[in-house]
Amino acid sequence: MDLLTQVDELIANAPDDPATMAAVKAIAPILYEEAQRYGQTVYYVLQTRDGQWQVITLEEQQPPHQQKNVIHAYGSEAMAQEACDEQVIPVPMPIIPLLFQLLAAEPVDSLMILEADGERGWEVGREGLLAQVRAILSAPPDIA
Numbered sequence: 229m230d231l232l233t234q235v236d237e238l239i240a241n242a243p244d245d246p247a248t249m250a251a252v253k254a255i256a257p258i259l260y261e262e263a264q265r266y267g268q269t270v271y272y273v274l275q276t277r278d279g280q281w282q283v284i285t286l287e288e289q290q291p292p293h294q295q296k297n298v299i300h301a302y303g304s305e306a307m308a309q310e311a312c313d314e315q316v317i318p319v320p321m322p323i324i325p326l327l328f329q330l331l332a333a334e335p336v337d338s339l340m341i342l343e344a345d346g347e348r349g350w351e352v353g354r355e356g357l358l359a360q361v362r363a364i365l366s367a368p369p370d371i372a
Contacts, residue, residue, distance in 0.1 A: 238328055267344070270322050273301055277315070282300075282315075299339050303346075330352065331358060337354055
């Protein structure tokens with residue numbers, strides 16, 4: 229599914245109240261721009277049997293040993309299967325809804341996107357994405 233179709237579906241599936249619909253429409257371009265950076269339109273996340281994303285806590289090896297909670301998004305089902313155990317299953321997720329859900333995933337610091345070639349990967353910081361969203365939502369409306 230291409231990115232524009234994903235954006236259209238995100239907007240179409242937004243709650244049917246004017247404020248929420250306006251907010252989703254306002255942040256859709258941010259999600260679209262972010263999603264264009266990656267090589268694919270669908271990634272695989274690991275979910276528990278009850279539908280929760282697998283969150284992994286990473287800790288820096290050097291002082292100050294800061295921790296970060298991340299979700300991995302794998303570029304292929306085979307890559308995701310390699311990371312699985314009996315507690316989780318790989319689930320395909322279009323990138324636009326994945327980024328949208330990242331905004332609400334409060335205990336999560338980052339989304340780690342791993343491309344199918346196994347050579348490239350990116351970290352999408354939740355706070356950075358939220359800052360862009362806050363800037364758009366707090367900007368005065370363009371009435372020109």
